[in-house]
Amino acid sequence: MDIWEKVASLAKRRGFIFPGSEIYGGLAGTWDYGPLGAELKRNIKNEFWKSMVQERSDVVGLDASIIMSPKVWEASGHLTSFSDPLVECKKCHHRFRADQLTEKKCPDCGGELTEPKQFNLMVETYLGVIEGEKLKTYLRGEITQGVHVNFKNVLSSTRVKIPFGVAQIGKAFRNEITPGGFTFRSREFEQMELQYYVRPDLKESMKTFEDWKKERMAWYVALGMKKENLRFKEHAKDELAHYAKAAFDIEYHAEGEWKEMEGIHHRGDWDVRRHQEFSGEDMAYFDEETKEKFLPYIIETSGGVDRATLFFLMDAYTEEKIPNSKFQIPNKSQNPNNEAREETRIVLKLHPKLAPYKAAVFPLLANKPDLVNVARKIYDDLKKDFMVAWDDRGNIGKRYRAQDEAGTPFCVTVDFDSLEHGDVTVRDRDTMKQERVKVEALEAYLKEKIK
Ligand code: ATP
Numbered sequence: 001m002d003i004w005e006k007v008a009s010l011a012k013r014r015g016f017i018f019p020g021s022e023i024y025g026g027l028a029g030t031w032d033y034g035p036l037g038a039e040l041k042r043n044i045k046n047e048f049w050k051s052m053v054q055e056r057s058d059v060v061g062l063d064a065s066i067i068m069s070p071k072v073w074e075a076s077g078h079l080t081s082f083s084d085p086l087v088e089c090k091k092c093h094h095r096f097r098a099d100q101l102t103e104k105k106c107p108d109c110g111g112e113l114t115e116p117k118q119f120n121l122m123v124e125t126y127l128g129v130i131e132g133e134k135l136k137t138y139l140r141g142e143i144t145q146g147v148h149v150n151f152k153n154v155l156s157s158t159r160v161k162i163p164f165g166v167a168q169i170g171k172a173f174r175n176e177i178t179p180g181g182f183t184f185r186s187r188e189f190e191q192m193e194l195q196y197y198v199r200p201d202l203k204e205s206m207k208t209f210e211d212w213k214k215e216r217m218a219w220y221v222a223l224g225m226k227k228e229n230l231r232f233k234e235h236a237k238d239e240l241a242h243y244a245k246a247a248f249d250i251e252y253h254a255e256g257e258w259k260e261m262e263g264i265h266h267r268g269d270w271d272v273r274r275h276q277e278f279s280g281e282d283m284a285y286f287d288e289e290t291k292e293k294f295l296p297y298i299i300e301t302s303g304g305v306d307r308a309t310l311f312f313l314m315d316a317y318t319e320e321k322i323p324n325s326k327f328q329i330p331n332k333s334q335n336p337n338n339e340a341r342e343e344t345r346i347v348l349k350l351h352p353k354l355a356p357y358k359a360a361v362f363p364l365l366a367n368k369p370d371l372v373n374v375a376r377k378i379y380d381d382l383k384k385d386f387m388v389a390w391d392d393r394g395n396i397g398k399r400y401r402a403q404d405e406a407g408t409p410f411c412v413t414v415d416f417d418s419l420e421h422g423d424v425t426v427r428d429r430d431t432m433k434q435e436r437v438k439v440e441a442l443e444a445y446l447k448e449k450i451k
Contacts, residue, residue, distance in 0.1 A: 003255040007313050008182045010346065014405050016040065016313065017183060029179030029187030031306070036406055039356035039387060041190075041309050044223075045169050047353060048192045048303075051219055052167045059165040059194065060158055064146025066171055067125065070137045075278035076145050076271065078122055078138075081242045085116035086177050097177045123173040123187070139173035144300065146170070147195045148271040151283060162285055162296055163208065165196035169305065183306045184259065190305035197285070197296040200269055205297040206246065213248055213264045216301050220250065220261075220308075224351035225315050229253040233260075243270030250303075252311040261311055262303035269295040316350040316407060322432070348407030349430055352450035357389040357408045359446055362399050364415040366392035374439075375414040378424070382443060386450070404429060410446060 001009070011017040016037035020030030033041055053061045073079050085098035091111030098116040106113060122141050126134040140146065147166045154166055169192045179185050196212065198205045213232065221227055235247040245266040251258040272295045276283040284293045324343045352358060359382060363375035372392065382388045389408060391399045396413060403411050413425040423436045426445065437445050 003314055003317065004182055007310070007317055010317065010348075010405060011037065011182075011313065014402075017309075029176055029185070031183050031186060036356040037309070040312070040350070040354060040407075041305060043354045043356070044308050044312065045190075045192060045305060047223060048169065048219075048305075049167070052165075052192075052194055056165075058160070058163065059167050059196075060154060060160060062147055062150060062154065062166050062168045063170065064143070064150065064168065066140050066173075067127070067137055068140060068145065068149070070135070071278055072145050072149060072275075073122060073138055073141070075274040076148075077242055077274070078141050079120070082122060082141055083118040083120045084177055086119035087113040087116050089113055095177055100178065119175075119177060121174040121176065123175050140171075141174055142172050142302070143168050143170045143191045143193055144195060144302065145271070147193070148275055148298075149279075151197070151272060151275075152281065155285070162287065163196065163198045165194045167192075167194045169193075181259075183310050186306060189307075192303045192305050192308075194301045195271075196299040196301075198299060199287075200294050200297045202245075202297075205266065205299065209246060209264065209266050209299050212299055212301050216262060216264060216303070217250055223312070223354060224349075225252075225312065229311075229315055231258065233258065241265070243267050252307075252314075254311065254314055259307075259311075261307045262301065265300045265302065267298040267300055269297055271298060272296060312350065312354060313348065316348040318347050318349050320345045320347060345401070345404060347404040347429060350407035350409075352409045355407045355409055355450075356387060357403075357406060358386040358450045359410040359412055360389040360391055360399070360403045360406075360408045361412045362391050362396065362414070364396065364413055370419055371414050371416070374418060375412075378412065378414065378439060378442065382446070385443065385447070400427065409450060412442065 014036055015034030018032045018034055019026045020032050021027040049061065053059050086095055087098045088095050089106035089109060089111040090113070092106060092109045094106060094108050096107065101107065104113060105111065123139040124136060125139055126136055128134040147168055154160065170190065171188060172191050173188050176185050176187050179187055196208065198208050217230060217232070220230060229252055231251050233249045233251045235244070235249070240247055245268045247263060247265045249260045250262040250264070252261045272283040275281070276295070283295060285296050286293050321342045322345045324341055361375050361379040361382065363371035365371055379388055379390050389403065389406070391402065393399070400411060409429045411427045413427070415425065418424050423438045424442060425434050426437045427434045
């Protein structure tokens with residue numbers, strides 16, 4: 001199994017990510033986040049918001065509508081240029097993106113391919129109730145435009161001054177020709193973005209562009225992604241999007257393959273200029289100090305929440321050989337069943353800030369009310385501060401294994417000594433070391449470790 005299959009299998013087994021509409025045979029390019037996945041994804045989004053909005057004084061947040069006037073997409077160029085070259089095999093009729101093929105024949109059956117046709121990625125939908133009068137519109141293909149159409153609203157309702165940014169997190173939809181690579185290319189996905197408005201000065205704006213490149217790379221590293229698995233990839237001039245002056249991707253190294261996770265783009269004044277042209281509204285910024293009026297340049301950082309979730313999972317996924325707990329006989333001649341001396345532990349070494357559960361609480365035995373009551377009280381108290389799991393099934397070894405795969409940084413066990421001494425065993429996910437901690441000190445102990 002390669003890392004993609006291993007992560008997909010763990011994600012399904014532990015409730016991170018399920019195939020969309022699975023009981024109906026699935027729907028290509030859609031995914032559902034299970035109990036653990038919903039937490040992980042929420043933590044990623046919260047960390048994004050914290051670093052991009054809460055901790056900055058030059059960025060505000062926005063939450064725009066998914067469905068917008070179709071004129072928005074005319075102005076942004078999506079209706080004419082947001083397309084991929086589609087080819088179809090004349091024999092098996094499978095469809096492919098021409099720019100992703102290495103040879104000019106069908107990768108499935110070797111058949112001859114049609115000439116490439118431009119295929120628009122926008123997902124269409126219709127609003128209204130009267131047949132024939134319905135308005136054809138689109139589910140947004142990127143969250144970006146919701147910010148730019150509100151440029152003037154943000155200016156008039158807040159105290160921001162250029163340079164400033166607007167951050168947003170939300171769903172986007174694309175009729176991808178070849179969804180796949182687990183959640184990597186989905187038809188419904190979430191983006192986390194910043195649109196940063198600066199003066200229309202190329203040199204100055206390129207400096208801001210460089211600053212945001214650094215900032216965004218540092219964000220992934222601070223949340224535990226291994227540096228060696230990250231790199232910048234510059235877009236060649238002929239790869240640049242129709243509006244872009246410069247573009248770099250942050251790529252993640254997924255077992256031999258570098259894959260795009262986030263794009264940092266210099267959009268020039270494309271969006272505001274086009275919306276001014278198409279809406280007739282004056283989109284210019286007036287600088288009170290210099291008395292200048294101008295259309296700002298835009299630096300964008302555009303990350304995929306699903307891709308970040310997938311790559312945080314991949315990066316955290318670890319297989320470790322540990323001594324087999326079942327195998328007690330040191331000498332092979334006394335080991336008639338030839339039990340392996342080692343077993344493989346699968347552990348998600350997620351940064352505690354991202355881990356779905358920060359701690360799990362276990363009573364050593366489920367049928368001893370004294371133990372259960374103390375453990376319940378600890379669980380209920382800790383739950384007020386962060387996500388905590390409860391497990392009283394099977395033996396402790398099994399519970400540890402489950403929490404390792406969930407990425408839970410700490411397991412707290414209430415045993416018979418706890419009843420006497422008022423302390424618990426805290427086991428560390430990464431080192432597997434155990435420590436006794438007084439119950440009254442537990443909350444502070446965990447808070448210190450997970451911050
Ligand atoms: P690709 O070249 O992989 O199709 P893109 O360059 O079209 O991606 P952008 O339009 O720059 O992507 O979107 C910004 C971010 O949104 C991407 O870096 C990615 O993280 C995310 N994203 C884009 N398309 C998808 C998709 N189909 N599924 C999941 N995430 C996506």
